[in-house]
Amino acid sequence: MPDIYRRYYAAETEARDLSLRLGQFIPPNHLPAHISLELFRSAVSEVEKEGIHLLSQFSSYLYNSTNIVIFYIPRLSSSGGGALMILGETQDKVDDTARKLNLPLEILASN
């Protein structure tokens, strides 16, 4: 089976704490890159507006030929914080989606 390519972003919260909460989705030694709350909200807004909501999953979208999963952490939901994961068939597709959402590329997911 082909490899899966991903990028993770987390707003506002402690990355390590978040990675524990998302443990079932994130491979070991991968932590989300930190982004600002403003950037996170902007990306979520774009995905919700332009992406296709996938019926079987609560906050999963098809956007720019990639799958985007948005996580809202209950403790942070009142502030609009959470995390966003981009999954794609190639690294180029994942990076292209990150660019479209104005998300940083220079911070590697494994940081």
Added chain:
Amino acid sequence: MNRKISNGFKREYFFSALKPDEEGKNYSFDGFEIFPPPVSRYKRLIRITGEDFLRAYAQITAEGICISSQTSPCSEREEVDLVGLDFLYNSSFITMKSLFKTKRKRDAEDASFATIRITAETEEKLNSTAGRLNLPLETRVELPPAA
């Protein structure tokens, strides 16, 4: 230039695989009956044969990117499990669901019935993915009239 399917339009194909009974006469399993799909969402609801499903299943699992998998016990008493698999394939999102009547069996051909849902951002991509999987765009198997 691909035509973007806006949010208000149907942008998914939903296939249900039918398997004949042991006598090869009646199609006793139909995913659309077990899980009635919201028709307004889909561009097409298509009934396919078990062979269509198995061929597409093999291709998707070999070439696609598995995003997630879930197993939900439907009934402990009857030992029925619903297995769901989500894939990225050909820039489309594919969800496959299979219902197994016994927990001992997990091979696709042992499923009582199965469904494949393809979601894409453009109609061209939708057709491209169905085409690559050799899935028909018209219902191939008609259900017998209700008794």
